[in-house]
Amino acid sequence: MAKKAEVKELLEAGVHFGHLTRKWNPNMAPYIYMERNGIHVINLYKTVAKLEEANEALSKIAASGRKILFVATKKQAKDIVADKVSNVNMPYITERWPGGMLTNFVTIRKAVKKMASIDRMKKDGTFMTLSKKERLQVDRLRAKLEKNLGSISDMTRLPGALFIVDTMREHIAVKEAQKLNIPIFAMVDTNSDPRPINYVIPSNDDASKSIDVILTEVTNAIAAGLEERKSEKQAEKEGGSEETTAKAETAVIEKAEEEKAAVVKAPKKEKAEAVVEKDAPKQTIEDAAPVTEKKEKAAVKKTVKVDSDNLTKIEGIGPKGAEALTNAGIDSYAKLAKAKAEKIKEILTEASSRMAHLDPESWPKQAKMAADGKWDELKDWQDKAKGGVE
Numbered sequence: 001m002a003k004k005a006e007v008k009e010l011l012e013a014g015v016h017f018g019h020l021t022r023k024w025n026p027n028m029a030p031y032i033y034m035e036r037n038g039i040h041v042i043n044l045y046k047t048v049a050k051l052e053e054a055n056e057a058l059s060k061i062a063a064s065g066r067k068i069l070f071v072a073t074k075k076q077a078k079d080i081v082a083d084k085v086s087n088v089n090m091p092y093i094t095e096r097w098p099g100g101m102l103t104n105f106v107t108i109r110k111a112v113k114k115m116a117s118i119d120r121m122k123k124d125g126t127f128m129t130l131s132k133k134e135r136l137q138v139d140r141l142r143a144k145l146e147k148n149l150g151s152i153s154d155m156t157r158l159p160g161a162l163f164i165v166d167t168m169r170e171h172i173a174v175k176e177a178q179k180l181n182i183p184i185f186a187m188v189d190t191n192s193d194p195r196p197i198n199y200v201i202p203s204n205d206d207a208s209k210s211i212d213v214i215l216t217e218v219t220n221a222i223a224a225g226l227e228e229r230k231s232e233k234q235a236e237k238e239g240g241s242e243e244t245t246a247k248a249e250t251a252v253i254e255k256a257e258e259e260k261a262a263v264v265k266a267p268k269k270e271k272a273e274a275v276v277e278k279d280a281p282k283q284t285i286e287d288a289a290p291v292t293e294k295k296e297k298a299a300v301k302k303t304v305k306v307d308s309d310n311l312t313k314i315e316g317i318g319p320k321g322a323e324a325l326t327n328a329g330i331d332s333y334a335k336l337a338k339a340k341a342e343k344i345k346e347i348l349t350e351a352s353s354r355m356a357h358l359d360p361e362s363w364p365k366q367a368k369m370a371a372d373g374k375w376d377e378l379k380d381w382q383d384k385a386k387g388g389v390e
């Protein structure tokens with residue numbers, strides 16, 4: 001577990017300094033200790049308690065394998081966030097917040113894929129076949145995309161949580177996260193409203209030292225969660241291999257015993273001919289029983305697989321789209337593979353007019369690959385395609 005923050009450390013970093021009393025938000029009253037020289041002073045004991053609570057939650061999210069998106073576009077926080085967060089391999093936004101980053105994630109992914117396609121052009125030599133003017137334009141586009149979206153290029157799904165520095169400045173990010181029920185962690189100053197925030201860390205969000213101290217604690221907690229996930233996976237892998245070996249040994253022993261018993265019990269030819277008619281029905285029943293059991297087990301396995309299908313793995317299907325399809329009875333890759341694009345379009349449009357623009361033409365094809373377990377082939381197809389359209 002990461003080392004807990006101390007009040008003295010926070011005090012030295014200036015975490016307790018709030019805004020002018022005339023700029024305060026009354027909802028921050030529970031976190032304010034006192035007022036001095038026209039400035040509110042934050043209660044650092046509450047900051048420590050809230051920081052520990054947030055760290056515990058962030059550690060659990062990181063241990064579950066989900067990403068945490070950090071948002072800090074103010075000048076004094078940019079470099080600190082980029083430096084600290086890149087160490088724990090989490091996505092971050094330090095330039096302008098792209099509108100619809102969460103609520104219109106599919107379109108943002110298209111822009112990221114555009115960046116990847118330009119890189120492929122440079123590798124395979126296609127880039128050099130363009131004219132000088134076109135090459136300049138493509139280079140400028142690549143630089144712009146890298147600046148705004150380069151830090152989220154590895155984020156293929158919506159994040160599990162948002163960490164925001166200065167909620168007043170990043171109010172659009174807060175609203176988008178609220179709309180999608182994504183938990184929000186934030187450094188909240190005395191001039192901000194803590195009500196929309198799930199995990200409030202009352203602190204000075206203007207001083208670089210204060211931001212540095214809080215982010216150090218937060219990233220340490222995330223690193224601890226990632227380490228825990230790694231150790232669990234390792235233990236699971238080792239346990240799985242031991243179990244497989246034990247099962248294989250048991251199967252070999254059982255098979256040997258069955259063969260031995262069959263040799264001992266084998267009747268002579270004369271007796272065998274006499275008993276053929278009597279034994280025939282018994283053998284039929286005994287042989288039929290395991291087959292029925294196998295069919296039942298296969299049916300159970302099939303049912304489990306259908307329940308666990310995640311339709312959002314299909315390029316172009318977001319959480320809302322997956323929900324609409326599931327409500328319409330298309331809750332597995334196999335069913336989606338058999339569905340017609342026109343029917344899917346109709347389901348989406350009925351569910352919400354906002355999904356009327358989606359093009360489900362390639363979804364059955366992708367679902368067929370997923371249903372057949374051809375994940376590598378599906379990934380290659382998605383990398384080459386743009387937004388799920390060939």
